[in-house]
Amino acid sequence: MDSEDDFMSTLSSEDDVMQDDSDNGMMSDNEDFDDFDDDEPDDLDIGLDKDVVSDDKTKKRYDVDFKVICPQDIQKQQEELIEDVNMILEMRPEDAAILLRHFRWNRERLIEEYMDRPNKTLEAAGLGPNVVTLPKLEILPGFVCDICCEDDDELQTFALKCGHRYCVDCYRQYLTQKIREEGEAARIQCPTADCGRIIDAISLSVLVTPELSGRYHELLNRTYVEDRESLKWCPAPNCENAVDCRVKKKDLDRVVPTVECLCGYRFCFGCTLKDHLPAPCRLVKLWLKKCADDSETANWISANTKECPKCNSTIEKNGGCNHMTCRKCKYEFCWMCMGLWSEHGTSWYNCNRFEEKSGTDARDAQAKSRVSLERYLHYYNRYANHEQSARLDKDSYTKTEVKMMQLQTASGMSWIEVQYLQAASQALQTCRQTLKWTYAFAFYLARNNLTEMFEDNQKDLEMAVEALSEMFEKPLGELADPKTKLDIIDKTSYCNKRRVTLLEYTADNLAQGSWTFNSDQLPAATAAAAPAKPAPKARN
Template identity: 75%
Template sequence: MDSDEDFGMSSEEDVLEDSENDNESADGTDFGIDEPEPDLGYTQKEQVKKEKKTFDTTFKVYHPDDIQAQQDDLIDEVNMILDIRKEDAAILLRHFRWNKERLIEDYMDRPRKVLEDAGLGPSTTGPPKLEVIRGFMCDICCEDEPGLQSFAMKCGHRYCADCYRQYLNQKIKEEGEAARIQCPQDGCKRILDAKSLDLLVTSELQNRYHELLTRTYVEDKEQLKWCPAPDCQNAIECGIKKKDLDRVVPTVACDCKHRFCFGCGLADHQPAPCDLVKKWLKKCADDSETANWISANTKECPKCNSTIEKNGGCNHMTCRKCKHEFCWMCMGLWSEHGTSWYNCNRFEEKSGSEARDAQAKSRVSLERYLHYYNRYANHEQSAKLDKDIFTKTEKKMISLQTASGMSWIEVQYLNSASHALQTCRQTLKWTYAFAFYLKRVNLTEMFEDNQKDLEMAVEALSEMFEKPVDELANPKLKVEIMDKTSYCNKRRVILLADTADNLANGAWEWSNGH
């Protein structure tokens, strides 16, 4: 994809819709940042063209072969236009950070200077090769024994092959250098090309050298970034620029399924923009002792003070001792969650008379931070617990097949529910960092309403998701879980679309968090 290609914004589809996706992997396979559509056991699905949403970003996934092919194509073009060796064309392109147009323009104006600046100065010898030269003595190791193999690039500075190999081993293995390996002679700026290196080193070092060259290709291009997932070798191309990161959160998804922000490389943090995420994470780190206390796995029952351990993602807690039902996040009565009294996501500001002196203001500031951090950390913890529960639920799914007579495909609704819980909790987690820095205006109340609706739906789904196998075998519960999964995904889309639209329009007003 050329650097001047228009990168617009794509959309997230309804969980029950199929449509064409602007985001593709390099082999042409559709791949967007939309959540993978769950298989709910339907045989027919309505084909509906999806509506564009502000919070989706257009991107493209490249595999290692695609990245190599891009480099080879550029090298072939420069080789053909300038009529120079492919190895030299590669060195020139790396010098110009793979900007083919600027390379050709500058080369046509002043070829000698361009070659010298790139490390391809005048040649004093023929093509590089291993040679045995009578009377040669290596200036590095001072060896001059007969039959000693030596090597020199076109600059003519000759050293024995063993010293050259040690030099290259240090540069590649220890220093991680590849694109700008210069002649060992002090002051010589001649760059070693790939063909010369192949004459000297083992295949293992050759492979490492080419891996490093490929890394420089991706790192040199502003629109390309490596997928940060462990052991993933794919790269993502995205046209979002740094100057746009205050009005868009460019979440992309690699073919390895890892979702991350193209702007900062962190895991998906929609709806919070990168600068806000950076500030929030720094604040959490600075208040680490408080954060550690808040994120502890145990709390006391608000009625009988018995110690209770959270062992699932659902926030509906029932004390085993006194049977009191309460919310893990706000410790309030669970009976009020799901009614108009639900206010768990909002922080109630104190009036001015309650915060007159500096100490009181400091206490209010801490309470406010703890309100948002507690909910942020809770959704992070719940997402991990939901994931642990689903690992165990895979065994349940096998039992469910036997108990209900459903096929393996038909029990995949639990997989869809688990995925929805993970994704929605990730979004909810970051809504609390987002809310911490929001100024309280009319838009804030609308945001909190959307946040509340999503949170209530997620808690309801989480509670259903943890039911035992004999209850999951009930066809009525299956339909309820499928419906709630769809509803959670829709509420997430509504929340993200609203926050993204207002972010793009500069409508949000921010505070310093106090």
């Protein structure tokens, strides 16, 4: 085994812990994030639901438990909760649904409040006293609609339990506006101003078309998911699934809850952005804001800086003189042609310099600002490079499939035998996505032994990815060679293992609060909240 494998094996085998059989850190189906006591020990298994944890030995330490909920299951969950409340409180299912939505589907809290203050609870939810009569359309002689002022003796009318009555046409227009234009469903109130009565599903079904009723129920399903802290919609386009994950908001600084929908889309449950392991949501938000705020600065740097011809350090032309001296290697060159300055003669040393502030403090401030900017550009350029690679890989599957078919034709391999190319393509995409966010994460890290270990892991993964990428781009003739195939298979496996090693190392220290973040790069409040405990020694 080579030295890289030795290091990876050592790192992966340490700090394995037995999972606690208790249900610590979990929330029941009907509890909100804010209902939990924050005074929990730091070594909890964050986000792991003990009722669903399996003996899967492939489970990684950065994985969280989750469940994908299909549209029919979303409806089924609502119906089961409504039936439970209906049986306990003996009310119409439609009224039970309104109560559950008012309490954000927290069944226990609903029942407790109702038992203590039934009338007050019903009023707060937009319901009156329980009634058993079903809503119906009525024709009342001499009725005048307060909205359209129609007084036809054959005019159909409708009223909720509040008694505010209007003609059916006005009611339908009102409901159409609410559902189709405003996207409202769960809290549609009586048309009368200052009346808080909620229109239930049965009442609505006798007033609107089946098409509009279908849209109404779609919106109710969306409200159900949005009201539940443990549920979120899959953000992939045209995906109707939701994901159930029990990671709490207060734990998002200690875990990156990455989930994968049945459609194949991987995203962070905490912020719903695309998979950004290993960076926690807080740093991702700061990084994206910084990139947006500094985009014009980066553009200015691209237009107003050049690289030293000798050491490739970034040089800023901060004066009018074309005689440039690199601060790093002291190489003297001409800004105009990048040639050696000594070959230009003294006639070139004639310029109009920008007026600079005198004094050591001004120069130090400028130098400090420049160093800070160069540091940002170092991480940003590498982040952007991997982001660009990810964009170029969008059609990777189609290209790889074509290459696989061509390889079959050229070498006589079976479809199964060329699957190693698809595995390599997938590994490249996944590892590049991870590498992209390692640079955002590293930007905020303070220098210590943990950071050095992180950068070693980052370097190993990046080198492996570049090697695999080079192998993957070889001509078909070389890809058909059995030795090349074996090399690609081995390198694919190595890349995946290095990625796991990097993510587990980061996740372990994140869960323990061991990372120290650079206060110079964080807002004051955020920096104050950063872990203050000393970093443990890196493992050899």
